[in-house]
Amino acid sequence: MTAAVLRNSQPAPAKPARLTRARRTVLLKALADPRRFELLEKIARAGCPLGCAQARAALPISAATLSHHIKELETAGLISIRREGKFHFMSLRPGVLESLASTLSALEQVPCGPAEGQPR
Amino acid sequence: MTAAVLRNSQPAPAKPARLTRARRTVLLKALADPRRFELLEKIARAGCPLGCAQARAALPISAATLSHHIKELETAGLISIRREGKFHFMSLRPGVLESLASTLSALEQVPCGPAEGQPR
DNA sequence: TAATCAATTCGATAGTTGTCGAAACGTCGA
DNA sequence: TCGACGTTTCGACAACTATCGAATTGATTA
Incomplete structure (x- = not known):
């Protein structure tokens, strides 16, 4: 836990390998399916590599669909098997979600317009 | 401009309003289309509110598709008009992409296994 | 070798969605 | 009031994709 916290406490100084447009789209598409996201969550939360059987047990889908x-997810580069x-x-x-997250955050840094907070 | 800079310079201390599953999916789906993302980029980069005509000029799509x-994007809550x-x-x-980004980053905080960096 | 089990691939289907042209709607200026 | 213009809606179509059952592949065990 300490290691993870430490890794997290450094503010991740903006080096997560910029994504190309194509790659960004692939990642977003991969994440945009709710079941797939759920699967990724299970994998991430498990910490240790997750077996297909466990994934299968956690999701109400057929083996074919799971596969x-x-x-x-693998093609998108989000997981390794x-x-x-x-x-x-x-x-x-590791690092992939980080890259995507920072790509998204980067869009928020509005360079000029201060007024459009609540255009109402 | 100063106001925006100030609002931006505070490091947004990690409480960007947790997303529900449904909302997260809506956002990801909205971002997963390359043209839509491009449009969002234009809006974000413009800083000042962007007119449809400018958007139209920047994207090779029909008016109907743009609309x-x-x-x-509006339904997803990513932009306001x-x-x-x-x-x-x-x-x-403001804040929406931030929320999504932090949701994604949160998945990376592996709680236990530090070893699977390169499962090779 | 045969049986079994995990995972993938195949073929098919239903639902979703990106795209457009045409029509409609709303606003503005003459 | 009329026409021009910006935007939206409608109807349709094509492409994509999530899903499944069935068949297949590949590895383990009897």
Whole structure:
């Protein structure tokens, strides 16, 4: 926990590898499906690599659909999969969400117009 | 201008109003279309409220499509529109992208496993 | 080798959505 | 009041995608 907190307490000084437009779109599309996001949440929250069976148990979808979503997340570069025999374990790829988040935040830095707070 | 700078210089101390799942999905869907994102970028970068005509000039789409995208962005709560006579001016709604960004970043705070940096 | 199990792929389907042209609506100026 | 213009709505269409059951692949075990 301390390590995580430390990593977090440094204000992440804006180096998360700028995203191309195409990549940004791919990421956003991958995240825009609610079930897929939920899956990603499970993977992220698990901390340790998550097995497909566990994912399966957590989501009310068929194996085929789960496989589809996993492939999407992997293709988008959001997760990586370690394949061990017939089991596959998924883990969050570090830094990717960070990059996207900072891309989004960057848009908020309005350079000029102060008035449009409540245009009402 | 000073007001905006001030508001911006405070580091937005991490309470950007937690998003519900539904809202998060709506936002992600709204951002996941490349043209719509581009439009949002234009609005954000313009600083001052952007007229439809300017948006129109900047994007290679028909008026109908533009209107559609504008509605999507407004429905998602990403922009607000000031309607003055026959002209409409769009501006970024402050804080929304921030909320989403922090939601995404929050997923990266792995609680336990520090080792899966490169599962290789 | 055969059976079993995990995961993927295939084929199909339903729902969503980005796009446009045409028509409609609202506002402004003549 | 009329016409011009900016924006929206309507209707339609094409492309995409989430979903599933069934068939397949690949690995483990009997």
